[in-house]
Amino acid sequence: MRVAVYSRGIDADQQEDIKTFFKELKNYKLDYIIYQPLFEALKSSIGLSGDTPTFLNSNDLDRDVEFIIGLGGDGTLLDTVTIIKDKPIAIMGINFGRLGFLSSINRENLELAIRALAYRTYVSEKRSLVHLEADQPVFGDLSFGLNEFSIVKRDTASMLKIHTYINGEFLNTYWADGLIVATPTGSTGYSLSCGGPIVFPDSENFIITPVAPHHLNVRSLVVNDKSIISFEIESRADEIICTLDSRREVVPKNISLAVRKEKFPIELLRLSENNFLHTLQTKLIWGLDKRNS
16 A cells, blocks of 8 residues: 655644654555655655655556545645546545645544554545536646636626536526536535535536626526536637636637536545534534524
8 A cells, every 4th residue: 555645835833743644654554655846845854765755746656556645725635636637546635724624634633544544444435526628728638627617707897708508508698707617526615605505525416606797686506417518708808717626727718618527536535523514514614503502
């Protein structure tokens, strides 16, 4: 069993926890391979061996890598999705960031997390991805996202007109700053901030949520994830912005765009106590009511 370790960076006040993390990997006899920039940042401070295996992308992850651990917040976990691509590598997120909704394991539970990997007592969940199709090169070979795809205006002056179709049938023209197509996993992210519903992660749906729509009677819509959702965009500006999770690209307004469910899912690992309802209640304070205390 080999574990890949990824992080965008480690703050000074997190050094002791990082030392504990690598100590526990050693205690449980788990081999590991480290993201190259992370290794360079840590090799002197925590005494990593100079011959420690490192990686930069999915091409460096051999078949013996079963897991990848993201040390950071939700953005870090989203990075790991693009690193492994369609490889059968399970993802565990340990929260070194702020909220940590996807990275649901708190760093105080480092030892429990490593133990769960070693003894395979973790809970595994399959999560669907959204896939982007376009008639122009965009996002290279990373045209998928765990949370959402969005179209947003590039300038601050005028709205977009987004003509939207489901399986070729006209749905609506959104006069708005943008439009989000979220997965169930992404329903607690950008879509939620724009008034979208919370959807359980194992639901087979997409959530279509407008961003600041100039309508009184247009709200989020939940559709089956077997649907193909396509768009035609009108804008006073020549360019718009497309995003997949935390990645963005500027594209011409006449681009042809469509989204569908990605052919492969990803596998997220969590501790048994960190289920979706518990995370909703503790991280988003969902349903908090002093009358229930």
